[in-house]
Amino acid sequence: MKIAIVGTGYVGLVTGTCFAEVGIDVTCIDIDQKKIDNLHQGILPIYEPGLEEMVSRNVEKGRLQFSTNLAEAIQDCDVAFIAVGTPPGEDGSADLKYVLAVARGIGENMKSYGVIVTKSTVPVGTAAKVRAEIEQALAKRGADIEFDVASNPEFLKEGAAIDDFLKPDRIVVGVASERAEEVMRRLYKPFLLNGHPIIFMDIPSAEMTKYAANSMLATKISFMNDVANLCEIMGADVNKVRQGIGSDARIGTKFIYPGIGYGGSCFPKDVKALIKTAQENGYKMQVLQAVESVNEQQKSVLFDKVSRHFGGELRGLKMAVWGLSFKPKTDDMREAPSLVIIEKLLAAGCTVTAYDPVAMPEARHSLGDSIVYAKDEFAALIDADALLVVTEWPDFRAPNFEVVARLMKQKVIFDGRNIYEASELKELGFAYHCIGVRTEH
Numbered sequence: 125m126k127i128a129i130v131g132t133g134y135v136g137l138v139t140g141t142c143f144a145e146v147g148i149d150v151t152c153i154d155i156d157q158k159k160i161d162n163l164h165q166g167i168l169p170i171y172e173p174g175l176e177e178m179v180s181r182n183v184e185k186g187r188l189q190f191s192t193n194l195a196e197a198i199q200d201c202d203v204a205f206i207a208v209g210t211p212p213g214e215d216g217s218a219d220l221k222y223v224l225a226v227a228r229g230i231g232e233n234m235k236s237y238g239v240i241v242t243k244s245t246v247p248v249g250t251a252a253k254v255r256a257e258i259e260q261a262l263a264k265r266g267a268d269i270e271f272d273v274a275s276n277p278e279f280l281k282e283g284a285a286i287d288d289f290l291k292p293d294r295i296v297v298g299v300a301s302e303r304a305e306e307v308m309r310r311l312y313k314p315f316l317l318n319g320h321p322i323i324f325m326d327i328p329s330a331e332m333t334k335y336a337a338n339s340m341l342a343t344k345i346s347f348m349n350d351v352a353n354l355c356e357i358m359g360a361d362v363n364k365v366r367q368g369i370g371s372d373a374r375i376g377t378k379f380i381y382p383g384i385g386y387g388g389s390c391f392p393k394d395v396k397a398l399i400k401t402a403q404e405n406g407y408k409m410q411v412l413q414a415v416e417s418v419n420e421q422q423k424s425v426l427f428d429k430v431s432r433h434f435g436g437e438l439r440g441l442k443m444a445v446w447g448l449s450f451k452p453k454t455d456d457m458r459e460a461p462s463l464v465i466i467e468k469l470l471a472a473g474c475t476v477t478a479y480d481p482v483a484m485p486e487a488r489h490s491l492g493d494s495i496v497y498a499k500d501e502f503a504a505l506i507d508a509d510a511l512l513v514v515t516e517w518p519d520f521r522a523p524n525f526e527v528v529a530r531l532m533k534q535k536v537i538f539d540g541r542n543i544y545e546a547s548e549l550k551e552l553g554f555a556y557h558c559i560g561v562r563t564e565h
């Protein structure tokens with residue numbers, strides 16, 4: 125089979141590379157010439173564990189190509205995926221201008237039957253808009269070419285994207301014809317061999333599934349953060365409560381970790397978009413509105429603890445920050461809680477020295493030279509008045525606390541991810557604050 129992936133970002137590049145890995149002929153297309161030039165030289169636009177090696181292997185085998193030429197790539201492919209961004213518009217709804225521009229381009233250039241698949245996260249009704257856009261472009265050039273649209277939302281997690289794609293919990297595909305179903309089943313067959321299910325459904329249900337999934341996950345996070353804040357007030361320990369509830373199979377152990385709020389390119393925008401879709405259709409997503417407002421509040425919790433600890437006198441203090449990306453194993457800084465925390469620290473008159481194993485170049489785009497970027501986690505601690513753990517990279521999980529203590533000016537840790545043992549740090553003379561546990565000052 126021959127496929128085209130339009131949009132070579134986190135999703136497009138992983139999707140294209142994984143399809144190439146099982147022997148499919150893939151062209152990844154992007155409008156960003158520099159991105160494509162870099163990919164031709166083996167330079168990836170993103171950090172994703174294992175991806176660089178997999179890209180170069182498949183390029184060498186001739187199964188994976190990169191291009192800016194949509195017209196050429198689209199001509200004889202069986203399936204074209206649209207994997208461009210769908211950022212939130214000013215009103216919170218998903219901005220479909222990139223998706224529809226690609227649909228137009230496909231209509232202007234396709235030569236024979238193909239299935240056009242939206243992989244981007246798009247609201248219910250988008251596949252119908254994609255179909256209309258392609259029909260219009262075909263009509264304009266007087267072409268009578270049959271095609272199908274399909275919806276195939278992506279569930280990969282940054283940081284574990286390859287594994288998620290190669291061994292998916294499930295593949296969801298929305299189709300409106302048997303022919304499209306057959307093509308999509310054939311395309312995904314190599315990924316289904318070990319019992320990974322493919323779930324076919326109508327297109328609107330597939331489009332909604334992605335939003336419902338992300339919104340459910342965001343709900344778990346905000347719920348747990350709400351519980352954590354109450355635990356702290358009441359003198360309960362959220363770490364114990366988490367274990368207590370997680371052992372109930374109906375609740376499960378995943379996504380119930382308290383922290384500093386969800387971020388990234390998906391949860392914030394998808395929650396907003398679903399709230400907006402409901403509003404536009406006369407319905408109010410009350411739970412999701414609360415999920416969003418708890419999350420906004422949660423991004424300030426760590427800073428508030430810092431401020432309280434130092435009695436509101438933060439001017440001139442030196443803060444060390446460990447972790448900048450919105451979660452470990454990615455360089456994605458979109459909507460990262462670190463940005464909110466750092467902005468507050470700087471506004472309060474602190475200086476900030478940060479270290480992140482991979483996200484510092486990306487962070488520089490938003491933070492510029494307002495902070496100092498350290499060469500490693502220990503360099504960030506030199507003369508620091510406090511350490512804030514913002515992203516739970518494995519590198520930070522078990523540092524040598526004696527070295528930490530020696531390097532810092534004041535032995536104070538604010539753990540936004542609850543990765544340390546309060547008793548151990550107390551013994552070593554640290555003041556330790558985490559989320560959802562009342563700590564002594």
Ligand code: NAD
Nearest residue numbers: 131132133134135154155156207208209210222244245278
């Ligand atoms: P991204 O910003 O990393 O990549 C999008 C790419 O599309 C960019 O490289 C951009 O240059 C390119 N592009 C824009 N317009 C184009 C056009 N007309 N022709 C060709 N290329 C074009 O975005 P992403 O994180 O990969 O997300 C893409 C979609 O997938 C979004 O809808 C997102 O919600 C969804 N999604 C993302 C993730 C994730 O973890 N990042 C997971 C699941 C779903």
